[in-house]
Amino acid sequence: MGSAEPSLLRLPGFLRFASSALLNTIAFSGEQVVLGWLVLDLTNSPLLVGVALALRMLPLLLIGLPAGVLADRGDRIVLLRGANTTMSLALTLLGTLAVLGRVTVLSVLAITFFVGCARALQQVTQQTHAHDLVGPARLTHALGALGIAQRLGGLSGALLAGWLIAHRGPAVAYLAAASACLVATLVLPRRSTHPVHASAGATSVWQGLSSFLQAARAERRLPALMALTAAGEVLGFSHQAVLPSLARDILHVGPEGLGAMNAARQAGGARHVVPVGRIAALVTEELSRRRSS
Numbered sequence: 001m002g003s004a005e006p007s008l009l010r011l012p013g014f015l016r017f018a019s020s021a022l023l024n025t026i027a028f029s030g031e032q033v034v035l036g037w038l039v040l041d042l043t044n045s046p047l048l049v050g051v052a053l054a055l056r057m058l059p060l061l062l063i064g065l066p067a068g069v070l071a072d073r074g075d076r077i078v079l080l081r082g083a084n085t086t087m088s089l090a091l092t093l094l095g096t097l098a099v100l101g102r103v104t105v106l107s108v109l110a111i112t113f114f115v116g117c118a119r120a121l122q123q124v125t126q127q128t129h130a131h132d133l134v135g136p137a138r139l140t141h142a143l144g145a146l147g148i149a150q151r152l153g154g155l156s157g158a159l160l161a162g163w164l165i166a167h168r169g170p171a172v173a174y175l176a177a178a179s180a181c182l183v184a185t186l187v188l189p190r191r192s193t194h195p196v197h198a199s200a201g202a203t204s205v206w207q208g209l210s211s212f213l214q215a216a217r218a219e220r221r222l223p224a225l226m227a228l229t230a231a232g233e234v235l236g237f238s239h240q241a242v243l244p245s246l247a248r249d250i251l252h253v254g255p256e257g258l259g260a261m262n263a264a265r266q267a268g269g270a271r272h273v274v275p276v277g278r279i280a281a282l283v284t285e286e287l288s289r290r291r292s293s
Contacts, residue, residue, distance in 0.1 A: 008145055013189035014133050018149045021126060023184035024084065025153030027177040028119065030161035031091065032056070033262055034173040035112060036244035037165055037255050038098070042105045050241035055109055059116035060123070067124040076129040081185050083122035088181035090115045095174035154266035162259020 008014050032053070039045075039052045071079060094111050097103040127143070134142040157180070164173040240262075247258035 008134065008138070008142055011133060014142070016187050016189045017129065017133060018146055020080070020084075020184040020188045021146050022149040022153040023180045023187065024122065024126075025150040026157035026160070027087065027091070027180035027184070029154035029157035029262060029266065030164075030173060030177040030180070031115070032240065033158050033161035033255070033259050034165055034170050034177070035108070036240070037248075037258055038103070038170045039105060039108060040244040040248060041170075042103070042108070046241065046245045048105065049244050050238075052109055052112055053241050055113040056116045059113065059120040063117055063120050064124060067121040068128075070121065071125040071128045076125050076132060077188055077190075079125045080122060080129065080188055083118045083125065084181050084185040084188075086118040087115050087122070088178045088185070090118070091174050091178035091181065095171045095178060098169070098171035098174060151266050155263045158259045158262035158266060160259070162254075162256040162262075165255035165259075 035052055035056065036049050039049045043049075090111050094103065094108065097107060126146075130142050130146060131139055157177075160176065161173045164176055243261050244258055247253050247255070247261060251257060253260070
């Protein structure tokens with residue numbers, strides 16, 4: 001029998017990496033609360049709240065593949081620092097415009113889309129770097145641990161943003177989210193654990209897309225899995241466009257109530273991270289066993 005594997009938190013860089021992910025999710029969740037409340041306050045239109053939230057997530061669809069290629073070719077820590085710093089600066093700009101009374105719905109939508117582009121790179125690179133830190137054998141467990149940290153961050157970020165909007169205003173809530181992104185940059189590991197393989201395994205975006213289409217044709221379950229994932233995203237997250245008007249106009253609970261609603265969703269998700277992670281680990285082990293047999 002070999003020696004027991006060390007705890008994930010004892011792996012070099014993993015604690016700092018998980019702390020950075022938690023802080024990023026505090027910013028992500030807090031930004032979502034203040035975005036919905038601010039757009040509703042500026043326009044009185046639930047439709048434009050939905051547009052703002054859609055622009056926030058659209059970059060994940062548009063630049064997910066280029067971000068993956070960039071994460072494959074570049075230094076993960078440098079990319080994470082760049083993405084976090086970009087988000088921090090953009091959110092600081094929004095907070096500053098709000099402080100000066102110069103914020104408009106167009107500026108909010110434009111900067112939100114820009115933040116979404118940086119976040120798409122950050123999320124793709126974060127998952128890639130998790131593989132660097134723990135290796136393929138423990139990746140499922142690592143993603144489960146990161147999932148718990150992110151849910152805790154999302155819960156606290158939503159509650160904090162709701163309180164800040166109610167007592168200090170949207171500008172301070174945006175600046176708090178910017179600060180969380182900045183601290184997330186500072187606590188990242190100092191360097192990547194794996195060297196960059198840009199020359200050996202470099203691929204273009206087109207080559208990456210071609211490889212993906214080939215994999216989809218070879219593995220018939222992949223398109224079905226993608227369809228199920230897309231359906232979950234649509235059905236599971238579209239309600240967020242309704243929450244601001246529900247909190248303000250129907251329940252009359254204000255931004256703190258909106259923060260509590262978003263926090264409740266994060267708490268519900270945290271409850272199932274560990275069981276789902278265990279199921280995923282069992283499925284991964286079974287697929288590996290079948291391939292090797």
